[in-house]
Amino acid sequence: MSISAARAARASGRVPARSRRRSWTRRARRAGLNLLGLLVALITLFPIFWMVSTAFKPATEWYSLTPHPLPSHPTLANFRAVIDGSVIGLPYWNFLKNSLFVTLVSVLASSLIALLAAIAVARFRFRLRTTYLIMLLVVQMLPQQVLVIALFIDYRSWNLLDSLVGLILAYTAFALPVTIWMLRNFVAAVPRELEEAAALDGAGPLQVFWRILLPLVAPGLVATSVFAFIFAYNEFIFALTFLGTDTAKFTLPIYVQYFYGRNGADWGAIMAASTLFTIPVMVFFLLVQRRRLAAGLLAGAVKG
């Protein structure tokens, strides 16, 4: 049977006698695939489910020799211990505040700076343009655990250790190569004719930027902000090295790790802290999840 014949048969909705058995095997195949999909989803979800479930279990349950999937006497005691700060001495809000401050400021700064650079790269042809682009690609690959040695020495002489401002500067700089790389495609996709037409109608460069370019690049800015947000909110090495022993300045990743290091056995509380750290970023991710975003993140090469 040729392709067109198969198509025609399918389009007309006629079911040839021969394919009645085939439709049964197709249904079995579909059920098998769905079962496989469900299995993949369950295995993937299990660690996250176990974290949340443990967070609601009293110690007698998570410490029991036969683990149960769901807490039989759910409790909020673990969350209360984390939020009251009975372990570290500072409430969870303190660390959430640090994390949000560092994350939001670096997202704003990197988006703005990246937009300027993306306009330069997408709208102008100049000497060293290719050099600049290759520099961005290479710089992305320099591992943080290597650069942190020199940055630690620099930060010490610049008085940026134990400082959230120091973290903001580092997060902005390290988000830039990827955000510029992502944004330039969005800027390049805005038809130049639109800007030229507006300019002909007497709009100044600033007006063209506000009225034409910015609204059209907005989806790109959303994608790059998501990347910069995830990067700054999750970042571990710099926070670990630069924040040292000043617990009050800790961001959430360092707080969770410190909490785990200090309470190696209190898994209920550790999982509660980890849940409070993780759930916001997951909700955020599910809200903005679009196919374009995944493709954009891929193009920009997320750091792991």
Added chain:
Amino acid sequence: MGPYLLLIPSLALIGALIIWPAVQIGTLSFQNYGLAQLAGTEPAQWTGFSNYSQILHDPEFWLSLRLSVVSAAIMVPLTLLVGTLVGLLLARLGRRMATFVSSVAVLAWATPAVSASVIWVWLATPDGGVVDWLLSKLPHWLGGGPQWAGFSWTNAALPAYTLIILLVVWTGFPLIAVSVLAGLRTIPAELPESARVDGANGWQIFWGVTYPLLRPIFQVLFLLSVIWDFGVFTQVYIIIGELGQRDEYNLGIYVYATAFQLPPAYGLASAAAFIFMIILLVITVGYVRAAVKEGALT
């Protein structure tokens, strides 16, 4: 003048906080830079290649390099394999089921490295962990048995890296799956269909039709995976229990511990760091060439 003005802020930040430190790593690697030099009580002295010769004669350096290479050699193919299989599965599922499975996968991807590591330590903890419980309940012919009760996954390099590899695959496969799915959607349905009509089976269709068309995507995913998996830090740092067990260091942890564990040896660590950076840059050249070939610089 216009474009250069727009580039100044990004160049200033990237220059000061990424490129300049990279250059400093190069110069530090030829100096005896330690605590006294950091405090400024003694000047740094140029010591030629002595840092490099000390690193290259350190058996722990070679051990950590081997752990990085071997674990990346397992993580990368495994992540690509699992991700591709899930991507192919997603393409065959109905729309509702596909959305459900890919949303769950995105959750695994979105889990911060610190949380993911702490969760996996908890799953595999010797007292009360669900992994040991499950393994001890498995029948003998599946490798289970009471010897698993109380088994410690973090006390030796082999079980610790088994755990790390599983963790990295768990967080890494969703990106591969979603990218493969996005790639599959760009392939016109006629191509695999006509191959099937010509009598090709699934395996032949994948290698004869799908893979060649998606090769650019696979190339980028492969190179990125190599770069990420070779440099895994956070997961290893947490699972091996900070910097305690020297025989479980990978290259990144070795560099970090040399620099920051007492007594700090920034110069010595920079020599190891420079070697690390060169290895990654060689891989990056492949990445840049693949990007240029795809016309990414135009």
